[in-house]
Amino acid sequence: MPQTKPSTPPPFDQGIFLLHYNRGREAFQEGRYGEARNELEKAQKMAQVGERLQDAYRIAKSCVTRDDLICITGSIFVVAQARRAWAARHPEAFAADDWVFQDETAGEIVPD
Numbered sequence: 001m002p003q004t005k006p007s008t009p010p011p012f013d014q015g016i017f018l019l020h021y022n023r024g025r026e027a028f029q030e031g032r033y034g035e036a037r038n039e040l041e042k043a044q045k046m047a048q049v050g051e052r053l054q055d056a057y058r059i060a061k062s063c064v065t066r067d068d069l070i071c072i073t074g075s076i077f078v079v080a081q082a083r084r085a086w087a088a089r090h091p092e093a094f095a096a097d098d099w100v101f102q103d104e105t106a107g108e109i110v111p112d
Contacts, residue, residue, distance in 0.1 A: 017046040053081050 024039030045063040050056030053072075060070045072082040086093065087100040094100055 017043050020046060053078055053085075057082075057085070 020039045020043035024036045024043060027033075027036035027039060042063065045059070048059045050059050057070070057072070064070060072079065083100050087098070091101075
């Protein structure tokens with residue numbers, strides 16, 4: 001009997017893409033064209049990829065409303081860069097002695 005590799009779950013953003021894509025397809029099939037267009041446009045935005053954190057953040061920001069949440073995950077380096085960018089915009093969200101203010105490798109800050 002051949003061995004099969006365990007399947008790995010799809011990336012989170014792929015799941016969000018499929019959610020909007022399937023909602024749009026279903027709405028189109030039911031004749032709700034305005035809703036279909038909105039869902040398919042959301043799916044199209046989710047299909048974008050950024051080479052750098054700055055690019056990915058801009059793409060994510062263009063896909064959300066004021067009430068939505070952007071969740072940044074990845075390596076410790078990616079998350080550290082995101083923390084630095086958030087601290088630059090919202091220093092009150094961190095304790096005064098947080099390492100984010102003492103980091104000597106600040107690098108590029110994600111612009112608004």
